[in-house]
Every structure is written in C-alpha cells, then in structure tokens.
Amino acid sequence: MSDLALFSRKPTMSVNGYRVVQSISVFVIALVVISPLFMLFIASLKDDRFQILADMGSFRAFWVDNPTLSNFREVGNFAGELAFGRYLGNSLFILGSTVSLGLVINSMAGFILAWGSLPGRAVILSLIIALYVIPQESIIMPLLIIVSRAGLSDTFTAQILPFVASPLYTFLFYQFFAQLPKELYEAASIDGASIFRTWWSIFMPLSLPALATVSILMGIETWNQYLWPILITQTDYARPISVAIATFFGQDSIYWDRAMAASVLMMIPILVFYLAFQRWFISSFVGSAVKG
Amino acid sequence: MANVSIDNVAKFYGSHKVIHGIDIDIADGEFVTLVGPSGCGKSTLLRMIAGLEEISDGDIRIGDRVVNDVPPKERDIAMVFQNYALYPHMTVAQNMGFALKLKGESRATIDARVREAAAILALEPYLDRLPKQLSGGQRQRVAMGRAIVRSPQVFLFDEPLSNLDAKLRVQMRAEIKDLHRRLGTTTVYVTHDQIEAMTMADRIVVMKGGVVEQIGRPLELYDRPANLFVATFIGSPAMNLLTGRAGQGGFVTGDGVVLPLPATAAAGATTYGIRPEHLTLDETGFRAEVVVIEPTGAETQVLARCGGQTLVAVLRERVELNPGDIIGLKPDLSAVHLFGEDGRRL
Numbered sequence: 001m002s003d004l005a006l007f008s009r010k011p012t013m014s015v016n017g018y019r020v021v022q023s024i025s026v027f028v029i030a031l032v033v034i035s036p037l038f039m040l041f042i043a044s045l046k047d048d049r050f051q052i053l054a055d056m057g058s059f060r061a062f063w064v065d066n067p068t069l070s071n072f073r074e075v076g077n078f079a080g081e082l083a084f085g086r087y088l089g090n091s092l093f094i095l096g097s098t099v100s101l102g103l104v105i106n107s108m109a110g111f112i113l114a115w116g117s118l119p120g121r122a123v124i125l126s127l128i129i130a131l132y133v134i135p136q137e138s139i140i141m142p143l144l145i146i147v148s149r150a151g152l153s154d155t156f157t158a159q160i161l162p163f164v165a166s167p168l169y170t171f172l173f174y175q176f177f178a179q180l181p182k183e184l185y186e187a188a189s190i191d192g193a194s195i196f197r198t199w200w201s202i203f204m205p206l207s208l209p210a211l212a213t214v215s216i217l218m219g220i221e222t223w224n225q226y227l228w229p230i231l232i233t234q235t236d237y238a239r240p241i242s243v244a245i246a247t248f249f250g251q252d253s254i255y256w257d258r259a260m261a262a263s264v265l266m267m268i269p270i271l272v273f274y275l276a277f278q279r280w281f282i283s284s285f286v287g288s289a290v291k292g
Numbered sequence: 293m294a295n296v297s298i299d300n301v302a303k304f305y306g307s308h309k310v311i312h313g314i315d316i317d318i319a320d321g322e323f324v325t326l327v328g329p330s331g332c333g334k335s336t337l338l339r340m341i342a343g344l345e346e347i348s349d350g351d352i353r354i355g356d357r358v359v360n361d362v363p364p365k366e367r368d369i370a371m372v373f374q375n376y377a378l379y380p381h382m383t384v385a386q387n388m389g390f391a392l393k394l395k396g397e398s399r400a401t402i403d404a405r406v407r408e409a410a411a412i413l414a415l416e417p418y419l420d421r422l423p424k425q426l427s428g429g430q431r432q433r434v435a436m437g438r439a440i441v442r443s444p445q446v447f448l449f450d451e452p453l454s455n456l457d458a459k460l461r462v463q464m465r466a467e468i469k470d471l472h473r474r475l476g477t478t479t480v481y482v483t484h485d486q487i488e489a490m491t492m493a494d495r496i497v498v499m500k501g502g503v504v505e506q507i508g509r510p511l512e513l514y515d516r517p518a519n520l521f522v523a524t525f526i527g528s529p530a531m532n533l534l535t536g537r538a539g540q541g542g543f544v545t546g547d548g549v550v551l552p553l554p555a556t557a558a559a560g561a562t563t564y565g566i567r568p569e570h571l572t573l574d575e576t577g578f579r580a581e582v583v584v585i586e587p588t589g590a591e592t593q594v595l596a597r598c599g600g601q602t603l604v605a606v607l608r609e610r611v612e613l614n615p616g617d618i619i620g621l622k623p624d625l626s627a628v629h630l631f632g633e634d635g636r637r638l
Contacts (some may be wrong), residue, residue: 183377191391192365192439201390205381249362 027108037267038062044071044260052189052256079236084262092241092269097217098222099163105215107207109165110173111199115185125174132167135136137227144231158232159240163222165197169214176210177203212280216273223270241266293478294355294368294445295320296341301350303336303502310336311502318495323472323479328499328525334482335450337499341480342448370439371448374455376431378423378438385419385573388437407441412471429460435470447472450483453488455564465491486526490514498522500608520635523565529593531550531629532571532603534564538630547599549578554625558638565629568593571605577622585613596621620633 023122038223043052045067055061075084080114112118120226143162154157204211233239245266248259296318303311326334339345341352343364351358359367362465370391378387388409389402397405410416413433417602423431432452438446449468453461462466469492470478480517483489488498490510498505498513498521505525506518523531536545538561543551551564569578580596580603587593587610596606598621605621613619630638 018482032405072412164501167619181375181377183373183375186364187341187373187379188390189344190364190369190371191442192394193390204363208379 008131008187011149019075020170035062040260040263040267041178045069046260047071047257048258049255071257072265075258075262075265076098080259083267084244086236086267087239087244088265090156090238091092091240091266094156094225095219095222095269097156097160098163098220101160101229102166102169103211103214104163104180104217106169107173107204107211108199109170111177111203111204112195113170113174115182115198115203116195124169128170132171138230140231143228145288147232149223153232154234154238156238159225159238162228163218163225166218172214173207173210176207182207194258209280212277214282216277219273220270293320293321293419293476295353295354295454296338296446296478296480297351298341299353299362301343301352302348303333303340304348306566310347312339314499314502314504316497316504316507318478318480321478323469323481323492323494324497325481325483325489325493326487326497326499326507327483327496330484331501331630332499333502334484334497334619337452338448338482341446343367344370356567369448370444370446370447371450372432372435372439374450374451375457376423376435378431378434383420383422383437383637384415384434384437387423387434388441391438391442399622405441405459405501406435406437406607409437412436412440412474413467432456432464435571436468437446440471440475445478447477447479448575449479452481452485453483453485454628461481461488464613468492480592487528490526494525498525500525504513516567516637517629518637520565520631523629523631527567529604529606531565531567534566534598534601535562536605538564542552543598543630547601549599551578552623552625553630554628555627557630560632561630562633562638563631563635565631566603566623568604568606568628569608570608570624571603571621572606573605573609573619573626574622575620577620579618580621582613582615582617582619584615585611594619 012142012271013082021288039056039061042062042064043055045064046052049069075082077083078085078089083173109128113121113128118124147153147158147162152161184202185198186266188202193201223241224242226246229240233243233263241262245259246261248255296316298314298316298318300313301311302309302313302316322587326337330335336345340347342435343352343359343362347360351360353359353365354369354582379390382390384407385403387504388406392402392405400415406419407416410419413436415433415437417432418426418430418434421557423434426434435452452468453464456464466490468481480514481489481492495507496510496513497507501522506513506522508516513522516530517526522534524533534543534545534549534551536543536549536551538544538553538559541550542553542559543561543564545551545564566579578598580598582596583602584595585592586595590612592607592609592611594607595610596605596619603621632638
C-alpha cells in the first residue's frame with residue numbers, strides 16, 4: 001500500500017463515522033416528529049375516551065387492541081352536532097376557492113408589476129412589500145367591522161375574499177415573472193397578443209414552479225386559519241374544520257376519541273396534498289424561504 | 293413590403309440623449325444593416341422601428357403611415373431576437389402559428405402557412421418538437437419561420453447570429469441572405485459584426501454614439517470611408533492609420549518616416565490610411581521592422597513597426613520573413629486614404 005493510500009484512509013473513516021451520526025440524528029428527529037401523529041392516528045381508532053387518556057404517557061399510546069372506525073362514523077356527519085363531514089367540506093371549499101382565486105389575482109398583479117406599463121410601478125411594488133410586514137392579527141378587528149357592515153358575517157366569501165390578494169404571493173409572482181426574458185413579452189406583443197393573452201398564454205404556462213410554490217404556501221396558510229374563522233363564523237354553514245375541532249376542548253369533559261378522529265380527518269387532506277407535491281414543497285421552502 | 297423612413301429620430305432616457313436625430317431612408321425590398329460598437333444605439337433604433345421603444349422626437353414611417361404611436365402588433369413587422377425568444381412550452385408549429393392564431397385565422401390556414409414556411413426553412417421534420425429539443429441553428433430558423441408566416445411588410449433582425457458558433461454563423465448568414473432574395477421583404481438587420489454587415493447588406497448604416505457616421509453600399513464604405521471611425525470599423529484587419537503631416541515631399545510621420553502621397557493629395561492631412569492588402573513588399577518602399585508573421589495559408593499577415601507606429605500588411609504571396617527583419621513596404625497610391633485633423637476624409 002502506498003503512503004498516499006495510507007494517508008487517505010483516515011478521512012474515509014471519519015466520513016463513515018459522520019454518516020452514522022447523521023443517520024442516527026435523522027432517525028431520532030423523524031421519530032420525534034412522527035410519534036405524535038402516529039399516536040393521534042392510533043388514538044382515533046380507540047373507542048374509549050378514558051382509555052385514551054390513561055394510555056397517554058405510556059407505550060400503550062402507540063398500540064390499539066381492537067381498532068374501530070366508530071369515532072369516524074360518529075363525527076363524520078353532514079348535519080347535527082358532530083357535522084365534521086360538513087366542516088371538512090367547508091374547509092376544502094375555502095381552500096380550493098382561496099388558492100385558485102389567489103393564483104389568478106396574485107399572478108396578474110405580479111405580471112403587471114413586472115412587465116406592465118403601470119406608472120409608479122416601483123412605488124407600488126415597495127408599498128406591496130411594506131404591506132407584508134403588517135401582521136394579519138393587527139388588522140383583524142377593522143377587517144371584522146368591514147365584513148360585518150358588508151353583511152358578510154358567517155359566509156364563505158368572508159373567509160375567502162380577504163385572503164385572495166396577498167403581498168407575499170404577488171411579490172413571489174413578480175419575482176418569477178421579472179426573471180423571465182424580456183424578449184418573450186416583446187415577441188408576444190409583436191405577434192399581436194394583448195397583455196391578458198400574454199399573461200395567460202405565455203407567462204402562466206411557464207410559471208409552474210411559481211404556481212406550485214404559491215399553491216403550497218397559500219394552501220397551508222388557508223387550511224390552518226383559525227382566528228379569523230372563529231370570529232366570523234357563528235353557525236355550521238361556513239365553519240371550517242380547524243374551528244370545529246376546538247369545540248371539543250374547553251368543555252367540562254373532553255371527548256378525546258372524537259377529537260382524535262376529527263383531527264385525523266383534518267390532517268388527511270393536507271397529508272395527501274403534501275405527498276402529491278412533495279418535490280415542490282421542498283423547493284418552495286428553499287426558494288421562497290418565507291413564512292414560518 | 294414597404295419602405296421605411298426614419299426622419300430626424302431622437303431618443304432620450306431622461307435627460308440622456310442616446311439617439312441624436314437620425315435620418316435613414318430604406319427602400320422597399322432593401323436589406324439594410326445597422327452596424328456599430330456596443331452602445332451606439334443601433335438596437336434602440338431597431339426597437340423604435342418595432343414599437344418596443346418610444347420615439348422621443350422625429351417620425352418613423354412604414355410605407356406611408358407614421359407609426360410613432362402605433363403599437364407593435366399593428367405595425368405589420370416581424371422581429372427576430374438575439375436569444376430567439378421562442379415560447380418554450382409551445383412546439384415549433386405552435387410557435388410559428390401563434391401570431392396567426394391571435395389574428396383569428398382558421399386552423400387550416402395556419403397549418404398551411406406554417407408548413408409553407410417550414411418547407412422554406414427545412415423545418416418540416418421538427419414541427420412537433422419543443423424549442424429545447426432543437427439545436428441553436430434550428431431554433432434560429434424557427435425564429436425566422438415565426439417571422440415569415442406572418443408575411444410582414446418589414447423584417448427586423450436584432451443580432452440574430454450572435455449566439456451561434458462561427459461555422460453556423462456563416463451558414464445562417466447565407467440562409468438569411470437567400471431568404472431575403474426569395475421573399476424580397478424589406479429588412480433591417482442589426483449587428484456589431486462588420487463582416488456580417490458587409491456580406492449581407494445592400495446598404496450599411498454605420499453608427500457610433502447615437503449618430504450615423506456613414507450610410508452606403510458595403511464596398512463604398514470599404515473603399516471610401518467618410519471618417520476615421522468608419523475606416524477602422526469596416527475591414528478586418530483594420531485599416532493602418534499613421535499620424536503625421538502631409539508636406540511637399542510626402543506624408544511625414546511623427547517619427548520622420550516619409551510616406552509617398554498620391555499626386556492629387558489634399559494638403560492638411562494629419563492621418564495617412566492604407567488598408568493592409570494595399571501594402572506590398574518592395575525594396576523601394578518605406579522601411580519597417582517585422583514584429584510578428586502570421587501565415588494563414590491563403591495569405592500572410594505581417595505586423596511591422598514603422599518608427600513608433602505599428603502597421604499590418606496582408607501579403608498574398610508566401611514570404612520567408614523573421615521577426616526583426618527590415619523590409620520595404622510600398623503603398624498602392626490609388627488606395628491611400630487621407631484624413632484631416634477633425635478625422636474626416638479629405
């Protein structure tokens with residue numbers, strides 16, 4: 001064995017050691033993250049709420065002897081006291097509407113800011129960026145008054161409309177469109193495309209990464225909305241599942257079995273969403289690096 | 293097809309003037325090249341013709357119509373961009389037919405026109421491919437195809453060959469020239485490459501600093517450059533320029549070298565210009581010291597020092613020379629260019 005080969009053994013071993021430490025760390029972190037979710041899923045299959053409570057804090061929390069879907073049957077109604085089927089449907093409708101309208105509105109705004117002949121574009125852009133720093137909670141009371149006066153309390157509109165246009169997503173689209181070559185816009189205008197047609201036929205099809213990023217971020221934000229819907233919804237009509245789940249808590253007795261089943265119901269769509277767009281998820285967080 | 297008339301056109305960015313009142317008349321069916329160094333305003337002028345830049349002053353006419361305030365899509369022009377600007381998500385056929393689709397033409401018409409253009413440009417096998425699946429030369433042809441299908445009055449080319457390698461550039465140069473011969477459409481072509489300008493254009497417009505330095509046929513510019521800038525810009529290797537002063541016995545350079553002058557030479561010349569191919573080896577010529585010899589096979593380029601100034605001679609014959617040799621160089625007196633103190637031709 002040459003001196004060179006002997007010399008090179010040491011770093012190889014330390015690299016292997018590093019890999020072992022890395023694998024163990026990843027495993028431990030994954031375990032910490034996944035165990036509550038697993039516990040939630042197991043608990044949702046137990047029909048005795050006292051047993052669930054008793055099992056917490058022991059390894060029995062991760063095991064079910066007689067799994068049953070009775071909790072899901074109890075909460076999965078579309079009317080009545082436990083209309084979680086309806087709440088889930090409401091949440092999905094709000095998610096779908098907010099995200100699809102948001103993609104159209106924010107991309108249009110971003111496109112005009114990037115390529116339109118809007119006077120004072122730079123000022124408008126800085127104002128939009130400035131708006132982003134204002135926390136949603138600080139404007140929630142005036143917004144509540146506006147929505148009530150407009151007669152939109154307890155409606156889907158009240159839960160969709162205020163979140164459609166967003167400075168963050170407009171800026172993300174602006175950034176994406178601005179880095180596409182100017183010649184594409186010019187070629188389209190020489191070809192005879194109107195500004196709307198240029199946006200729709202040329203820039204939108206090229207914006208799949210931006211569309212995916214915004215859909216993901218906006219989807220998570222909408223799905224996890226809690227404060228605004230709890231203020232604005234009074235009946236089952238437009239109540240989302242995030243608010244409905246909270247009704248299990250704060251009472252004299254907590255129905256852990258039902259709460260667990262409802263939580264699983266709330267988690268499933270976002271989990272499916274995540275699995276479908278896993279690749280985009282990672283790139284969206286790396287790319288935008290915003291919204292914790 | 294139409295003529296293009298540029299009448300006292302100026303362009304300001306804020307208070308900064310980039311185009312200083314330019315006048316150019318381009319005849320119907322003519323191929324005109326705008327050439328000049330980076331920042332001379334040639335692309336800006338082309339973009340003003342296209343309607344992509346506003347005109348600050350003056351008028352641009354396409355045919356009989358002043359188009360200053362006409363949007364690009366209504367100017368009946370087609371433009372080929374340096375980076376091709378093909379729509380990446382559309383196939384070759386969709387790229388070429390997009391403008392016709394927007395015009396509301398029927399699918400059959402679009403298909404026929406696209407196939408016709410594809411046949412001219414040998415693009416038929418690629419109609420269903422995406423731009424990313426094509427080579428640089430093929431993309432360039434698609435960009436031209438997109439322009440052709442519209443049968444515009446004027447073709448505008450903005451440095452279309454800059455992104456191609458040298459061999460492909462020569463090939464595409466010939467293709468564009470041939471296309472122009474076949475279609476006869478008025479063409480304005482921007483390039484910074486004077487060889488491209490010389491080989492393709494009916495007329496060349498040489499620009500510098502937002503000003504037209506000279507307009508003329510390629511050989512006219514080569515043979516009779518209006519000023520020192522055109523003299524050095526057109527021709528490769530560039531014209532040799534030696535500074536000094538014209539006197540009774542000849543042109544005396546700053547280092548005291550005496551160069552022969554034509555009989556009709558104007559007095560007051562301060563720059564003596566001679567193209568490299570108009571110098572021949574001759575013992576009776578002025579003395580110069582060989583610095584570098586570059587044989588290319590067909591010719592030999594000799595870089596020589598004459599006093600403190602260097603000059604290049606292109607010799608058709610093969611010569612045995614070494615650096616440091618003293619040679620005699622004789623200028624062809626009929627091809628001597630003399631320039632005054634202001635840089636203008638005398």
